[in-house]
Amino acid sequence: MKICLTLLLSLCAITLLAQQDTTANRRLPSQAYYERGSFIPSLSCGFVDAYRNSYSLPAGFVKNNTSGFVPLYAKVEYGLTRNVGIAATLCYDAFNYNFSQQYVGNNGPFLRNRTDAFRSFSGGLAAFYHLGNLIRVKRLDPFAGVGLSVNNIRQNAYPQGDSTSIRVDHTTDLYLKVGARYYISRKVSVYGDAGYDNHTILSLGVSCRFPQTAKK
Numbered sequence: 001m002k003i004c005l006t007l008l009l010s011l012c013a014i015t016l017l018a019q020q021d022t023t024a025n026r027r028l029p030s031q032a033y034y035e036r037g038s039f040i041p042s043l044s045c046g047f048v049d050a051y052r053n054s055y056s057l058p059a060g061f062v063k064n065n066t067s068g069f070v071p072l073y074a075k076v077e078y079g080l081t082r083n084v085g086i087a088a089t090l091c092y093d094a095f096n097y098n099f100s101q102q103y104v105g106n107n108g109p110f111l112r113n114r115t116d117a118f119r120s121f122s123g124g125l126a127a128f129y130h131l132g133n134l135i136r137v138k139r140l141d142p143f144a145g146v147g148l149s150v151n152n153i154r155q156n157a158y159p160q161g162d163s164t165s166i167r168v169d170h171t172t173d174l175y176l177k178v179g180a181r182y183y184i185s186r187k188v189s190v191y192g193d194a195g196y197d198n199h200t201i202l203s204l205g206v207s208c209r210f211p212q213t214a215k216k
Contacts, residue, residue, distance in 0.1 A: 033132030034141050036079045037212030042191065044205020046071035050198055051093060051118065060102050061159050062111065068095025068118075071199050077128060085128045089149060089175065091199050093120040099159065114164060116157040122199065124149030126175050139183045141191075147175040149197060173198040181207055 034040075052066050077087035095118055100111040126147025135142045151171045158167035179193025192204045 034079060034083070034085065034130035034143070035209070035211055036082050038079045039210045039212075040075075040077045040079075040085075040207050041210075042073070042075040042077070042205055042207040044073040044075075044191070044193075044203040046073055046091070046093075046200030046203045048201040049093065049095075050200065051120065052095060055097055057099055057159050058161070060162055062100040062102065064098040064100060064113070066095055066097055071203075073203050073205065083130050083133065085130065087126050087128060087145070087147075089122075089124045089126055089147065091120070091122040091149070091197070093122075093199055094118065097155075101159075101164075114157055114159075116155050116159070116164070118153070118155050120151055120153045120199070122149045122151040122173075122197075124175055126177070141181040141183070141189070143179060143181075143193075145175065145177045145193075145195075149173050149175050151198070171198075183209075 047070060049071060055063075055066070057063050071091055071093040074090040075087050077085045079085045097116040097118060098113070099116070100113050103110055103112055124147055126145045128143045128145040131142040131144065132140075149172070151169070151173060153167075153169040153171065155167045157164040160167075175195075175197045177193045177195035177197070179191060179195075181189040181191040183189040187209045189207045189209070190205070191207050192202065194202045
């Protein structure tokens with residue numbers, strides 16, 4: 001939760017800076033849509049983690065709580081045209097599966113607590129289509145994206161049979177997202193998206209737009 005709180009504090013600071021920008025006699029454009037040639041880095045937190053929810057144990061193990069942080073997303077998008085952009089996407093997901101393993105000793109059955117540290121680093125490419133020409137709302141930049149991501153997953157105590165082992169997986173997942181940015185200044189926006197990437201269903205964060213050429 002420390003990382004999530006840090007992100008929220010950063011959002012508050014960015015919002016205050018954006019309010020200062022609006023007092024400098026600079027009017028926002030009536031349609032703050034996606035711009036060709038611009039770079040948009042984004043940072044967000046994910047919610048409803050599919051990896052946490054789908055964890056199962058074989059016979060002989062008892063599931064306990066799951067501890068750790070929410071997934072973190074980073075993305076950098078470049079505007080190819082007035083409506084289409086390409087982006088490099090990153091996701092880091094780290095948490096612990098806590099469980100107990102059943103044993104039988106001289107004095108009868110007993111449980112031994114174990115922890116499986118799950119770590120996933122994902123990177124991919126995605127194309128986004130921006131719908132500002134179809135959905136005309138002031139300061140809003142709606143979009144839909146599709147792409148692929150490659151995942152490097154490691155678990156240090158994966159339950160298997162009657163013991164645990166180190167497990168390393170390399171998988172490829174489809175990336176499907178819809179969402180929108182809301183610009184609070186000429187450069188800064190808050191955004192959310194929802195969809196499928198085999199990590200989370202929903203993510204919320206902040207973006208900053210850097211045009212290719214400075215506007216006078």
